[in-house]
Amino acid sequence: MDALKSWIPLLCALGLGLSIFLLAHGLGRAIAAVPSEDRSYRDVPPRFFRLLWWPIRWLAFYLGPLLPLRLRQRVxxxxxxxxxxxxxxxEQFIAGQWLAASLAxxxxxxxxxxxxxxxxxxxxLAAGLAYLMPGIWLRDRILLRRRxxxxxLPFMLDIITLCVEAGLNLSGALTQAVAKGPAGPLRDEFSRVLRDVRAGRPRLDALRTLSDRMNEPAISNFVAAMIQAERMGMNLGPILRAQSEQRRNERFARAEKLAMEAPVKMLFPLIAFIFPCTFVVLGFPIAMKFIHMGL
Structure with a gap:
């Protein structure tokens, strides 16, 4: 009996070591089963995803087949x-959400x-908030890109109009707009259009893809006007100038709308924060005089 008891710690250690070895071996095989990803034609991921890219890619490989098709399309x-x-x-974005929730x-x-x-x-609670944070960040990025x-857009259309009126075709005008225009999402999207055209896609299809990708009425109107002018053989200069003027008028109308909404938006901070402080500053001396008179 004593000899058997002396073997129990050794057997427990062997069992623990074997369990750790099997776990490490299974984890290594699961990691090795993930194929390498060719990102030569893809953009750089955002910063958070770059920091945790390897575990995100591994989790996405096994999570992807389990995701519903509607969820994948919505994301x-x-x-x-x-x-x-x-x-x-x-699946990589959803894997980032799950990984952020697990870490938090x-x-x-x-x-x-x-x-x-x-x-x-x-x-x-921390896991739930961490899971929601990538979705909130994605929504804010969409709104920022739209603004x-x-x-x-009007300035980029002005550059395209000047280039077309100077004798360039639409592709050359877009190239000059990308080279000379201000940095931002619109320049990146025009650059993607040129990249699609250089890859062999027809220019009209690349413009339609731009409209579908951005889902913005102003961009859709611009693309529809370009497609109609290309099909009918019309002069692009007057159409582009009209588009530029219309987009500039719409931007001025949006600025006027925001200026008219500003007093309404400031009403709650005035009532909730500024007015009480003002009443306290004005009423404190009067209250102190009444207290001293009562004493």
């Missing part, structure tokens, strides 16, 4: 509107356990 549309469809696949939940769990505090719902696109 792909958002990535396209954000200009990230050449940088991230839908594990970090909060470790901190509370180290400080010997009750866990409560805080790890789950910058509408802001720079």
């Amino acid at each position: 792909l549309v958002k990535l396209r509107l954000a200009g990230l469809d050449y940088a991230l696949a839908p 939940g594990g970090l909060v769990f470790w901190m509370l356990d180290t400080l010997q505090r009750p866990l409560g719902p805080w790890p789950l 910058e696109t509408l802001k720079t």
